[in-house]
Amino acid sequence: MSDASGALAPYAASETQGKGRRYPEAPARYRGEYQRDRDRIIHSTAFRRLVYKTQVFVNHEGDLYRTRLTHSLEVAQIARTVARALRLNEVLVEAICLAHDLGHTPFGHAGQDMLNACMKDYGGFEHNLQSLRVVDELEHKYADFPGLNLTFETREGILKHCSVRNAGGLGELGKRFLDRHQPGLEAQISNVADAIAYNNHDVDDGFRAGLLHLDQLRGQTLFANQYDQVVERYPKLDDRRLIYETIRRMINRLVTDLIEHTQATLDRLQPESIDDVRIQPKALVRFSDEVFEEHTQLKHFLNHNLYRHDKVRIMTDRAKDTVRELFDRYMRAPGEMAAEFSRQAEAEGSRKARVVADYIAGMTDRFAIAEHDRLTGIT
Ligand code: MG
Numbered sequence: 241m242s243d244a245s246g247a248l249a250p251y252a253a254s255e256t257q258g259k260g261r262r263y264p265e266a267p268a269r270y271r272g273e274y275q276r277d278r279d280r281i282i283h284s285t286a287f288r289r290l291v292y293k294t295q296v297f298v299n300h301e302g303d304l305y306r307t308r309l310t311h312s313l314e315v316a317q318i319a320r321t322v323a324r325a326l327r328l329n330e331v332l333v334e335a336i337c338l339a340h341d342l343g344h345t346p347f348g349h350a351g352q353d354m355l356n357a358c359m360k361d362y363g364g365f366e367h368n369l370q371s372l373r374v375v376d377e378l379e380h381k382y383a384d385f386p387g388l389n390l391t392f393e394t395r396e397g398i399l400k401h402c403s404v405r406n407a408g409g410l411g412e413l414g415k416r417f418l419d420r421h422q423p424g425l426e427a428q429i430s431n432v433a434d435a436i437a438y439n440n441h442d443v444d445d446g447f448r449a450g451l452l453h454l455d456q457l458r459g460q461t462l463f464a465n466q467y468d469q470v471v472e473r474y475p476k477l478d479d480r481r482l483i484y485e486t487i488r489r490m491i492n493r494l495v496t497d498l499i500e501h502t503q504a505t506l507d508r509l510q511p512e513s514i515d516d517v518r519i520q521p522k523a524l525v526r527f528s529d530e531v532f533e534e535h536t537q538l539k540h541f542l543n544h545n546l547y548r549h550d551k552v553r554i555m556t557d558r559a560k561d562t563v564r565e566l567f568d569r570y571m572r573a574p575g576e577m578a579a580e581f582s583r584q585a586e587a588e589g590s591r592k593a594r595v596v597a598d599y600i601a602g603m604t605d606r607f608a609i610a611e612h613d614r615l616t617g618i619t
Contacts, residue, residue, distance in 0.1 A: 350559040
């Protein structure tokens with residue numbers, strides 16, 4: 241969908257009114273600016289690594305579980321549906337979604353929490369900020385500028401959260417966290433689509449892994465309502481198909497509600513531009529209260545029953561040890577890192593720690609494990 245089609249809503253992000261790139265570039269001949277952003281993200285090294293990074297289950301535990309890559313693709317397709325229905329910029333939404341997890345460490349949240357703990361005295365580690373760091377600085381691909389030189393709107397969407405302390409150093413991009421403003425609607429959609437995707441695919445992965453059971457899931461309103469309808473209509477379906485059919489209906493309920501509720505809000509407020517959206521005190525892309533309740537109930541359920549399941553916890557504890565030991569090792573012996581990183585790590589203190597954190601954050605699960613084994617002699 242291009243701006244020229246005239247199909248976009250007045251409050252959609254539009255290339256002609258965009259805030260541009262950090263390093264000005266001539267327009268591409270056949271592609272729009274957000275299309276170019278999306279293409280650069282797909283061509284990045286960090287994007288290819290997502291296939292070997294954990295979502296919930298460590299990459300080598302099974303071939304069928306989501307990885308960060310398949311998660312990102314699911315987020316993008318959900319978000320595109322919402323964007324198109326609301327007449328927002330679908331290409332921008334796709335670019336944001338594909339990039340949203342580029343800064344994730346190996347081993348999912350466990351890896352990130354541990355890296356943040358390791359970096360406590362050196363400015364901390366935030367994965368959203370790291371995603372921005374990847375596209376702004378860490379990718380070395382183009383002759384004329386560092387990073388991917390993405391547009392303001394894509395970078396705004398990637399930076400989903402940011403501490404006030406770090407926002408101060410980000411110029412215009414960080415300003416909304418200080419002013420308590422919102423990003424554009426495309427960024428807001430990507431954010432909610434992320435939660436829709438993981439809530440639903442984690443039910444699927446959790447069930448497949450045998451960590452979640454039907455009777456537990458039937459205690460969740462969002463699941464139960466759809467499940468009961470499926471059983472009534474297809475009484476002979478086997479469990480696997482039953483779950484799939486239920487999940488696709490759950491996603492449909494969430495997406496439909498999100499579109500309709502958000503459209504009603506937009507009709508009521510009638511923002512005239514993306515800047516009208518940005519100055520709102522609250523995000524405009526939201527579920528109705530009823531569906532928000534169902535969605536949140538499921539989120540809490542997964543938190544207690546899947547992410548903190550004993551079997552997941554054994555894996556995450558091991559992942560945390562791996563990250564901690566890698567960090568300590570590289571801080572003591574930066575020469576053990578790849579040449580490009582060990583050269584930069586000659587500095588001391590927080591600059592050295594940041595290089596180590598960048599190096600570890602960029603690792604895939606299996607590379608982190610292999611490095612850990614090599615450095616510690618333990619397998
Ligand atoms: Mg995500």
